Amino acid sequence: MTPSLRHGLRLMSLWLVWLLAMLFHVDLGLMPLFHGQSPEIHSHVEASALPWLFGAMLGYFLLPLIAVVLIAYACTSSAPPQRWRAWRRIHFWFSVVYSVTNLPHLIADILVPDARVDQIVLMAGLVVVGLLINLEGWSWWRNEPAANG
Template sequence: MAPVPRRPLSIDHAQRVRSLWTAWFLCLLFHTDLGLMPLFHGLSPEIESHVATERLPLVFWAMLLYFLVPLGAYVLSSYASSAPGWRRWRWFQFGLSVVYTLTNTAHFVVDILIPDSRSDQVLLMAVMLVLGLLINVESWRWCQTKSSWQI
C-alpha cells in the first residue's frame, strides 16, 4: 500500500493571536481586581500617588484607552483573518503588540523596583509580559503568511 500524502499543516495564526489577546485581557482584568483585593479584607489598596487630584481624570481616560485599544485590535484581527483587503491590519496588529509589550515591560520593571510591591502582582505582570511576547511572535508569523486574502 502506498503512503497517503500528507497535507501541509495550516496554522491559524489569527486564531492564536485572538486567543493570546483573550488570555492577556483576563490577566489585565485580574491584575486590576487583585489590586483591589485588600478592600475585601479591611485593608487599604492605596498606593502613594504622585499625580495631582485634578489630573486624575486624564489618568482614568488613559487607562480606559489602554484597555480599549487592544480590544479593537482583537476585533480587527477577526476581520483581517476573514475578509479580503485586510492584510495591512496584520502589520498594525504586530506594531500594536510591540508597543504593548514595551509598556508591559516598563510596568513589570517598575513593579520589581517598588520596595513594597506585592509578589502576586509581579508574577501576574510577568505572565502578561510572556503573553505579550507570544502575541508578538504570532503576530509576526501571521504577517509572514501568505493567504488567499491578499491586498
C-alpha cells in the same frame, strides 16, 4: 485551516488571555479592600490629571478589544487577501507598543518597597503573553504567503 485563520485564532486567544490577566492584575490590586486594608499606593499624580489618566486606562483596555474584532474580520473576510495586509503590519507594531509598556510596569512592580509576589508573577505572565502576541503577530504579518492574505 488556512494560515490566516490559524494566526487569527491564536492572536485572538492570546489577546483575550492578556486582557483577562490585566483585569485580574487590577482586581488583585484591589483585594486588600476586602480584608480591611487599604490598597492605596502613594501617587505623585495631581488630582486634576486623574480624568486624563482614567481615559488613558480606558483606551489601554479598549484598543486590544478593537484589535480582537479586527483580527476576526481580517481572518474571515472574503475580500482580496492584500486588503488586510496593512492591518497585520499595524497590529504587529501595536502589539510591540503594548509589550514595551508592560516591561516598565513589571520593573515598577518589582521595585515597589512593599511589592506583592502575586502582582509580580501576574505582570511577568503578561509580559510573556505579550511576547507571544508579538511573535504570532510577526508571523501573521511577514511569513504568510500573499495568496493567503
